[in-house]
Each structure stands twice: as structure tokens, then as C-alpha cells.
Amino acid sequence: MKGFIKKIVTCCLISILATGIIGCSSDTADTTQNQGEKESPQTKEKDSSKDSKKDKKVSIDVAVNFGIDDQITIGLEEVAKGFEEETDIEANIISLPDYEPVMKAKMAANELPDMWSTHGWSVLRYSEYLTPLEDQEWAKVLHPAIEPVITDEAGHIYVLPIDVDVAGIAYNKDVVEQAGIDVDSITTWDDFQKACASIKENTDAAPISLGGKDNWTVGNFLDWVGPAVMLTTTQDYDQQLLDGNFNSEGWNEVNALFENMYDAGYFNADALTGTYSDVARMLGTGETAFGLYGNYIISEALSYNPDANLGFMPVPAYYSEDTPFLISGERTTLGIWKDTENKEACLEFLSYIARPEVMSKLATISGVPAGLTTAESDTGILKEDYAKHQEVPSVPYFDRVYLPSGMWDTMCATGSALIADEMTIEEATAKMKEDFDKLYN
């Protein structure tokens, strides 16, 4: 009897294991088939007609790096709904948490969504997996500030830019006014430092704020100063960088400027340990004057104080021979996986978004200029500043063009170590060079 029970148990266990293994390997079609066998002929007939209808309907997955409750995600979902009504193609907007690591894992497995947002990395990181799109109609009317940013050396374009991240230095107009500063007169970093000194002297606000626990805020500061020093008419640092030579002398200048400003007390007291949200709050409430971030910080600052009087100004030049500039880059962009089975549907979705009325709607949500010249957007309280700085030349995000992919974090960490006195200027530069050489090759 005992042996019999054991045999039964053994058989059960083997069955469970086998079922588990088979279950794991079986595809959806098998599952549907098995389920069908258990159902009545009527249900089966009904379901098969439903299934065949469902089979005809194309569904595409669109992964985005925005939060599920972000206005832009909601806007994209509304656009997808309109697209589905018109074409019967279903576009699922998927907000992926922890976007970058997840996308890297998906790339490693070569299992990607049909479409995804490239958050600044369409050329350097994602191009290997994206479909070239330069032959699309809308590619002829790209916003001039975004065109060089999303075009690779061979002239390929891999994304539709829904909007353009054009940014300068965000500032609180009330604080600046209180200190008696005319931002239009700030053209060099020397002028900017004098303005910081004036704010420190005449107001209770910190001239500039960083949230060093989120060390990307430190990296962003360097990403704003970097082009001023390295993309100059007086040196060929930019060409050297593009040729794979990291010029330590130039980067020492960047580090020295940062360290001098920190030592002069122009940053918030918790610059090393605060967070980005702290900075946004401080900008909104007038506890800080300047923030070297994209204009996204303005909408975040307004969430803390809707009445805040905010604007943005061009980034000053480092050398007197150069001129101030704005920074431009990708913000909301969508590309298509080169191996997707639904390429036509994806192209159709991009064409739908490229329509002026659709793109205007999405760009207005972000409060930044639209990615195509055929569309306009309402940039809210920044409208005046955008108009004022229309003629200011723009440069791409420094790290995305002049540094190899993967350098961003080195820049954040070395900058943070520099002001924490964990590294000297030379050590921080040497680490930058070391990682540059490693990643470039």
C-alpha cells in the first residue's frame, strides 16, 4: 500500500514538473487550442470569429520613459486613441518604470517594443536597433535646432522629434530683480559670477542650486559649462573630442570654474546631499536664483509655486570672443525597432503624430517648441523668452555628441567628488579622460 502511494505521488510530481516545463514552452496558439477543445462548438465558433477579427487588428507597443501620470503620457494615450479610431491600429503607450536599465536589458536580449522613446540617445545608444526614417515626408521639415542632434554621421535619422528641448539657464525673475541684475547683460561666465556675488550679497537666496544626492544635477551643471569652454572658436577641443582625443587642459578649465564658484559660496548649502526636487522647490519659492537645467525644471518649480515668476536666459560664453548660446536636444521622440513585424503600422503612427494639429497638442503639453516647423506650440510663461532668444545660436547637449555613451555618469560623479574635496581638479579630469578613452575605444 505504502509503495503504491509513493508511486502515485511520484507520478504526480513528474506530471507537475513536466506540465510546468511544457507549459512554459507552449505558445499562445497552443493555449488557445487547448482551451477551445474544452468549450462547446457554439462558443468555439463565436470565439474563432472574434479571434480572426482580432488577428486582423494590428497592435503596436510604444514604450515611453515618462511616468504613467505624466501629462505627456496621457497626451500620447489620447493621440493613440484618435489614431486607433482612424486606422483600427491599436497603439499601446507603455510607461516603463526604471526605463534605462529595462531598455538596456531589452536591447541585450534583442527583444524590444515596436516603438520607444529615445530620451536623448537616438544616435549614440539606440541607433543600432532603430529603423532609419530620413525618407519620411515629415523628415523634410525638422526644427533646425533638433536636426543636427538626431542626425548621425551617415545622415540617418532614427526618430520623430515630437518637440525640442531648447534650454538655457532657468532663473527666478523676482530674485534676480531684487539683486538688481539685468540678465541680458550677462554674456560671459565672469559676468555670471558677478551676478552670483550680487545675489549672495543682496538677497537671502542661494545664487545657484544643485541636488547632489541626485548627482545628475551636478553633471548637468558641467554639461552646461562644458560647451562654453570646449566648443569655442579659440581652440579645436570640439574636433579633438570628435576624433576621440579628450583634451585634459580644456576640461581642467571646466572643473576649475566649477570649483571656484563652489568655493565662493555660490551654491546652496546642501548642494552635495539635496535632491533635484529640492532645487525645483527652491527655484519656485525664490530660495535660489538660477538653475542649470532644461526648461522642465520650470514646470516642476511651478508645481511648488504656481505664481512663481520664472524665465530662462542663454548660457554665457566662457571666452570673450564667443557668444552666449542655448542648449538643444531630444525630449519627446519616438523611433521604430528595426526588427518589428509591424513596421508599416509604426510608420503610420509616426505620420499621424507628425500632423501639425497632433504635434502641436503634444508639444504644448510639454511647453516647448514642436519638433517640426509645420507645427506650433504654446510655450506658456516661457513664450516671451523663446521669442526673445529666437536668434541665439544653439548647441546640442554636450555629452550626447562630444562624449561617448556612458560618460554621463562619470561626469556626474567626478563633478560631485570635486566639490566634495574627494578629488582634485586634475584627478577629476584624469578620471574623465580614463573613462573617455575606455568608452571611445
Place this chain on the structure above:
Amino acid sequence: MSESRKTNIINEKNMINIMYLPALILFCIFVFYPFVSGIRISFTNWNGFSQNFEYIGWLNYKNLLHDEILQLALKNTLIYGIGSTILQQMLGLFYAVFLDKKFIGSKTTRTVVYLPVLIAAVIMGYMWYFIFQYNSGALNDVLRVLGLESVDWLAKGNQAVWIITLVNTIQYTGVSMVIYLAGLQNIPKMYYEAAQIDGAGPISQFFKITLPLLYPAIVTSVTLNLIGGLKLFDVIKALTNGGPGYSSHSISTLVDHTYFKTQAAGYSSAMGVILFLIIMGVALLTIKIFDKNEVDM
């Protein structure tokens, strides 16, 4: 032996094999395969996402030898591991001896000491961040009430490392306490009675009876805490994110940082292999040291 008895024994053996098969399969899929895969990646220049990479031999391991940031992370890892372990043993043993006696509130105190163990390390890290943060941090609020200047507690690397060690200690002291309590309850009371008759005082009893007879518990507690400390990750991420700069990184956080942020998956995997060897070496060494000194009851 009869034929049916033989069949039964064979069946029993099969049963045992079948019983551990699911665990073995899971272990192979989720532990062994990633481990072997990690070793393979450590010999490549893979960036963590591209389909293209090359095998570069021992280059990653050679580069590790000259990596100053890794050396700093290694030093921090040892501080997190050994520092937390020493503090946890002292506090855990103190609580265990104190709470081994029955008094009103002893059970509540045990619960309070053990409670942090139940909190996820990352949440614990954030709770402490809100205590140590510069603006509106609880500790600085106290300082301001006392008329003192606010301090940016986590702004200096060395200080941040010790704060992380302390937070880890506070969280896991409860584990040591429970292990020592169990150990204390296994020591026969007759030893203490005999010692009392011989005129031994409480301190003498502690060092001559309690401590030697707690050896098995000490081995378990030290090994567990040491491994936990050497693998420390969540608290660091929540409190300092490895900063300022690289100053509070452990090898675990540096592996994560190097793999996902600086996109050097091959190099990062080599670090992971080194971390594995360190943890294994330290754990084996600990067990060997304690095995030598074990006391028979």
C-alpha cells in the same frame, strides 16, 4: 534483502531526487546560469546592451588592479562588512544578555529591537536620509533648537561611510540579538549555579561560561552579518547613492554603477567576480577561525 525492500529503497532515493529537483532547477536558472554567464561576460568588453562585443582575455582583471575607485570601494566594503559586524555583535550580545532575563517590558523591548529587520533596507535608508538631510532633517532640527549650526552630515565621504555603517548596524542588530538569545537559552543553568557556588561573579561568569558557550551562535551571527555587510547595497543607494563622488560606494553599488551607468558590463562583471571571491574567502576564513576555537559543551 527481499526484492520488494530493494524496490522501496530505490523508490525512496528517487523520491529524494525528485523532491530537490524543482529547487535545483530554480537554482540553476536564477543563480548558477547568471553566475557562469557573469564570469563569461567578465572576459569581454560588452557595454551591457549591444549585440556586438569582443573577448578581451584578462584585460578587465588587469585593469581592476590599478583602479583607485575600486580600491576605495573595497575599503568601504570592508568597513561596511567588518564595522557593522563588530558593532552588531556588541549590541546584539548586550541586548540578548539584558533581555534574557524576564522583566516587565522585556518582550516589547525585544520586538522594538527586532522591528527594523522587518523593514526593507531601502525604506530604512530613506527614513534615515530624512533624519540626516540638511534641510528639514530631524537631526538638524534638533541642532537648531539647541542653537547650533546645521550640519550637512552626508557631505563628507568618510563621515557618510560611517553613517551608513551605523544605519546598517541599527537595522540588523535584531538578527544578532535573536541568534544570541537562542544561544543563551541553550546554555544549561547548572554551569552558572556551579560557578556561583565557586564564588564567580557575573562578569567572570560572562567571560568564562556565557561567551565560550555562545561560540556556535557567534559563528552564525558573525558569518551572516559579515556577508550582509559586505553585500550592502540598498542603504547606500538610499542614503548617498555612492556619493559624494565615489566616496561611499561599496563594491556592490560600484558594480551596479559600472554596469548600468558607465556601460562597462564586462568590467563590472569582473568586479562582481572579485566581490564573490572576497565574500567567499571572508566567510570561509571566519568559519575556519571559529571552528578552531569552538568549545565542546
